[in-house]
Each structure stands twice: as structure tokens, then as C-alpha cells.
Amino acid sequence: MLEVSGIAKRFGATVALDRVSLAAERGRVLALIGENGAGKSTLLKVLSGAHQSDSGTMSLDGQPFLPHSPMDARRRGVAIVYQELTLAPDLSVEDNLLLGQPGTGMGMLFRSRQRERIGEALRQVGLPHLDPKARTGDQSIATQQLIEIARALATDARLILFDEPTSSLPAADVDRLFQLIDDLRRKGLAIIYISHFLEEVRRIADDYAVLRDGHSVGSGQLEQISDEQIISLMVGRDVTDLFPTVSHTIGDPRLQVRKLSGSPIPSDVSFELRRGEIFGLAGLVGAGRTELLRCLFGLRPARDGTVLLEGRPLPNSVGRRKQWGLGLLSEDRKTEGLAQNLSIIENLAMGNHGRYSRLGWLNLAARSRDCQRWMRRVEVKAENGQQCVDELSGGNQQKVAFARLLAQDAEVYLLDEPTKGIDVGTKSEIYRMMGELAAAGKTLVFVSSYLPELLAVCDTIGVMARGRLTEVRPAAEWNEEDLMTAAVATPAASEETEFA
Structure with a gap:
């Protein structure tokens, strides 16, 4: 269905694509694989008309295919589902599904012609009972991701491009998405699918x-x-160990959490x-x-309980908790981890300006030198430290966020999905840095929805269910089935957590 030959794309001095070639067949799923910054998302944007290639040729169903806009690509039967949501949150579900679609005559919009298609698209993604007039922004992130997929289906696409569609989906919705892709494959559609999870690709x-x-x-x-x-x-290069471990010794208690409760969760943790x-x-x-991590950091108020660091109650403010060594x-x-409109250097130095200032003067050379060092350590792919963060790929943005936390030199690291949207090679490096x-004696709390990495990297694992910490064991005593069983269990209101 699709043939790509010698496609090249440059952004200033950055070469994003250099003579890329591939083919996607009817009734088959093509996995597009590569590290962050390898050019995968750029290629999908070229195919979907968001970018125009500098050179090379493409054909769709044997006809030349060089879309000059996303609308042009949709008319030719190509739709894309981005990793980052592209919905209008203040519009209804129906309006989001109709965005960019034909359906007007003499300047009039005939919604009745589209409602049957909207209902079918929502049914296919497992949302048959969702009110099309409901406000999109009121839906959960997982539901919004499914709405995004439904919008692609509503265009009668023949080629659908998926850019990490499972990044915001729980396991049940991932299964539904894969069933949907199987249905599309059987109908003869071509699918190009980006994922950093090789088990997903398989x-x-x-x-x-x-x-x-x-x-x-x-x-x-x-x-x-x-x-x-x-x-x-x-x-x-050869990668023999996906989960590198660094020998470390567990020492004395550092942080004690006693019956911590928020509004409404966490509950009695x-x-x-x-x-x-x-x-x-x-x-x-x-x-x-x-919610538990944000309570520990002070971003969410705690209505009950105590948190002790080295035997002393933590102060209430986020600023003071950072000074005490929490990150x-x-x-x-x-929207929260990075200032998208600022440079990499400004993001990495954010919150650490005190170390670069003296008597009101900012030592720009020292700041730039330190930031370049952190960029090298986490292997941020960018033109230089002055490049704006929103120009980076999602994975490289995550690296910048991780590097900024490392630069704070905290004692207790609260890591909420630190490997989300990162390729397997970089994940391996992050696991090594965590080790x-x-x-070095630091303490890490590692939240992840990817069970293999929890089992491989952690010393101890606790399971949260409905706001409660239900069970804590050494990692060696868990397996994936036990973790999932504990995650779906209903904890008793009076249940006491046993310590590993």
C-alpha cells in the first residue's frame, strides 16, 4: 500500500531523516522501531502531511503521495494517532471527532450525516455508551486516548499511523486496542506502529x-x-543486559511514613x-x-498521618522539602515536568540558580558547563544547550527532566514513571543510573506500570490498590501474576501493611 524511498528531512543544522526507505503492506502491521531522536515521529509526520520532505519519493496504492497538509493526507486515506493528545478539551466528543472532516454544503454543517459514523467509531474503541455531547476534557486520559483513536477511524482511513498509542492506557484498554488493530488488519488496512516495548511489538x-x-x-x-x-x-552496538544492576547495600531507615492520608487518596498508607x-x-x-508521591513531596495536602526524615517531621512546603533532600x-x-518554551540549559538549572549566583551576579559559564555535563550523562540528543525543550522528541524531553532532578543532588528521589516514552537503550542507562x-546511599521510590522493570530493578516492591498500600515484599518474592493479583484486589479498610 505504501512505499517510501530515500526520504530526507532537515531542520536547520539537524538532519532528522536521511534517505529513509520502507514499505507497509495491506493487512499487516509494520513496527517502526528506534531510539528517541532516531526520526520515527518525524517520519510519521511526513507521512501524515504535518511535515513536507526535502527529498525522496512516496507512493500510496501505486500513486505518487506527497501530502502538503494533514487534511490532504486524510483525503488520501492516511490518519495518525499521536503519542501526545491533540484533542480540543473544551469541545464535545462529537466535535473532536468531526474536526477536519468534510460534511458541509453551502457553508452548512450536517451533523446527522456524521452521527452514525461517530457512533461506529466509538463502538470500535470500546466506548459505545460515551455521550458524544460530553465535554472531552472531562474524560480520563485513557478515555481521551481512545477518543483520539476513534477520530482516526472516523476518517475511513486505509493507512493508520500509531505513535506510541498505549503510553496513557491501562492494561484493559491496551488489550482492547490490540483487538481493534487485529480487526483493522483483517479488513485489509495497513498499520504503522511505533512502540518502545518490544513485547508489544511482538x-x-x-x-x-x-x-x-x-x-x-x-x-x-x-x-x-x-x-x-x-x-x-x-x-x-551489542546490548547484552537490558536491566543492568549496580551492586548496592541497603542501610538504615531514612524515611518513615505513618498512616498518611490525602484527599481522598492515598488512604492510611x-x-x-x-x-x-x-x-x-x-x-x-x-x-x-x-498521589502518594505528591503527598510526600508536599504538592498534595495530607489530611492525616506523619512523614519523618531521619526521625524529624518533614516541613509543609515544597521548597523546604527540597532543601531537606526530596526530589x-x-x-x-x-505541562508540569518542564518549561517547554525555555532552553535545555534553563530547564536544567531551574531550581538550582543559587549555586550559580553570587552577590546578584549569575555565572553563566558555570551554569552552561554543568548543564552540558548533565546533557552528556543522560545522552540528550540536541543541537546544543540553547535549543528550546519543545523542539526535542518526547524521549529527549524526559531525559532533560531526569537530568534536572539529578542536578539537584537529592537524598530521596521520587520517580513517577521515569522511563515513560523512552527507548530500550536509554531505559537501560536510566536503570544503571538508578543503581x-x-x-551512593540515595533512596529511590520508583513508580512504574511496566512490571518487568520493577521486578528487575527494585529491591522492594509495594502494591497500591484503591488508594491503599496493600502489600510490601522483597522484589525476589514477587512475580508479574502476583503483582497483578494484588493490584486488582480490594484492600480491607482496616488492613495493616506489613514491612519487608
């Missing part, structure tokens, strides 16, 4: 194409290549964190993991 895709630094470096049928070979193509410990938090979306990495890098922090 589950849903037939073929693969790997990009590295904007180049095509490999393609073929998935059944003919191993995960290790795919990762080697992605990173340009008690646990203990020790020096040199990586403490994992598992649970379903909405279980209270994020938080937010799961929402786009190095633990070896």
Missing part, C-alpha cells in the same frame, strides 16, 4: 523497520529476528524507606501511586 506487529540517527538500518519480518538483534540495530534502597510501587492507573520527577513532563544512586 504481540501486534508482523514486520519491522529500524531507524537509527535518521537512517534506515534494518527491516524484515519480526519472526526472523531476535530482540537482541533489534536492540543492536537500534543502538549500533504506612511504609519505610532505607538508605541505598530502590522501592518500587506497582498498581493500576488511579490506584494512588502518583520529584513528575509523570507529566509536558549508581542507590550505591
Whole structure:
């Protein structure tokens, strides 16, 4: 259905795509794989008409295909589902599904012609009972992600591009999405699917194409290549250990949480964190993991309970808790974790200006030197430190957010989905850095929805369910099935958490 040959795209001095070629067939799913900054999202934007290529050729159903806008691509039967939501939150679900679609005559909009298609699209994504007139912004993030997918289906697309569509979906909705993609495949549609999870790729895709630094470096049928070979193509070197561990020793208790309750969650949570410990938090979306971290950091008020650091009650303000050695990495890098309109250097130095100022003067050279060092440590791919954060790929933005937290040199690191939207090579580096922090005596709380990394990286794992911490055990005593069982259990109101 689609043939891409020699596509190139440059943004100033940055070469995003360099002679990229691939093919997508009817009734098959092509997994587009690569590290952050490899050019995957840029290629999808070229295919969807959001960017125009500088050179190269594309054909769709044997006809030349060079869309000059997203509307042009949709008319040709190509739709895209972005990783970051592109919905208008103040409009209704119906209005979002109709955005950019034909349906007017003499300047009049005939909604009745579209409502049957809207109902069918919502049914396909598992939302048959969602009121089309409901405000989109009032829906959960997972529901909004499904609405985004429904909008693509409502265009009668023949080729659908998915850019990490499962990043905001709980497990049940991921299963529904994969069933939907199977249905689309059986109907003869072509699918191009970006994911950083190789088990997802194995589950849903037939073929693969790997990009590295904007180049095509490999393609073929998935059944003919191993995960290790795919990762080697992605990173340009052999990767033998996806979950590197750094030897570290767990020491004395550092942070004690006693019957901590928020409004309305977390509820009656008690646990203990020790020096040199990586403490994992598992649970379903909405279980209270994020709310617990924000309570610990002071971003959410606690209505009851105590939090002690080295035996002393923590102060109430976020600023004072940072001074005492707490640091938080937010799961929402786009609106909360980073200042998107500022440079990488300004983001990395944010909250640390005290170390660069003296008598009212700011030492710009020292600030730039330190920030360049942190960029190298987490391997941020950018033109230079002056580049604006919103010009970076999602994964490189996450690296900047992680580097900023490292630059604070905290004692207790509260990490909320730190590997979300990051490729497997960079994940491996983050796991290693977490191990190095633990070896240096730091304490880490690691929230993740990806159970294999919790089991591989953590020393201790606790499970949140309906706002309560239901069970805490050494990581070696858990497996994925037990974690999921604990996550869906209904905790008793009077249940006491046992310490590992």
C-alpha cells in the first residue's frame, strides 16, 4: 500500500531523516522501531502531511503521495494517532471527532450525516455508551486516548499511523486496542506502529523497520529476528543486559511514613524507606501511586498521618522539602515536568540558580558547563544547550527532566514513571543510573506500570490498590501474576501493611 524511498528531512543544522526507505503492506502491521531522536515521529509526520520532505519519493496504492497538509493526507486515506493528545478539551466528543472532516454544503454543517459514523467509531474503541455531547476534557486520559483513536477511524482511513498509542492506557484498554488493530488488519488496512516495548511489538506487529540517527538500518519480518538483534540495530552496538544492576547495600531507615492520608487518596498508607534502597510501587492507573508521591513531596495536602526524615517531621512546603533532600520527577513532563518554551540549559538549572549566583551576579559559564555535563550523562540528543525543550522528541524531553532532578543532588528521589516514552537503550542507562544512586546511599521510590522493570530493578516492591498500600515484599518474592493479583484486589479498610 505504501512505499517510501530515500526520504530526507532537515531542520536547520539537524538532519532528522536521511534517505529513509520502507514499505507497509495491506493487512499487516509494520513496527517502526528506534531510539528517541532516531526520526520515527518525524517520519510519521511526513507521512501524515504535518511535515513536507526535502527529498525522496512516496507512493500510496501505486500513486505518487506527497501530502502538503494533514487534511490532504486524510483525503488520501492516511490518519495518525499521536503519542501526545491533540484533542480540543473544551469541545464535545462529537466535535473532536468531526474536526477536519468534510460534511458541509453551502457553508452548512450536517451533523446527522456524521452521527452514525461517530457512533461506529466509538463502538470500535470500546466506548459505545460515551455521550458524544460530553465535554472531552472531562474524560480520563485513557478515555481521551481512545477518543483520539476513534477520530482516526472516523476518517475511513486505509493507512493508520500509531505513535506510541498505549503510553496513557491501562492494561484493559491496551488489550482492547490490540483487538481493534487485529480487526483493522483483517479488513485489509495497513498499520504503522511505533512502540518502545518490544513485547508489544511482538504481540501486534508482523514486520519491522529500524531507524537509527535518521537512517534506515534494518527491516524484515519480526519472526526472523531476535530482540537482541533489534536492540543492536537500534543502538549500533551489542546490548547484552537490558536491566543492568549496580551492586548496592541497603542501610538504615531514612524515611518513615505513618498512616498518611490525602484527599481522598492515598488512604492510611504506612511504609519505610532505607538508605541505598530502590522501592518500587506497582498498581493500576488511579490506584494512588502518583498521589502518594505528591503527598510526600508536599504538592498534595495530607489530611492525616506523619512523614519523618531521619526521625524529624518533614516541613509543609515544597521548597523546604527540597532543601531537606526530596526530589520529584513528575509523570507529566509536558505541562508540569518542564518549561517547554525555555532552553535545555534553563530547564536544567531551574531550581538550582543559587549555586550559580553570587552577590546578584549569575555565572553563566558555570551554569552552561554543568548543564552540558548533565546533557552528556543522560545522552540528550540536541543541537546544543540553547535549543528550546519543545523542539526535542518526547524521549529527549524526559531525559532533560531526569537530568534536572539529578542536578539537584537529592537524598530521596521520587520517580513517577521515569522511563515513560523512552527507548530500550536509554531505559537501560536510566536503570544503571538508578543503581549508581542507590550505591551512593540515595533512596529511590520508583513508580512504574511496566512490571518487568520493577521486578528487575527494585529491591522492594509495594502494591497500591484503591488508594491503599496493600502489600510490601522483597522484589525476589514477587512475580508479574502476583503483582497483578494484588493490584486488582480490594484492600480491607482496616488492613495493616506489613514491612519487608
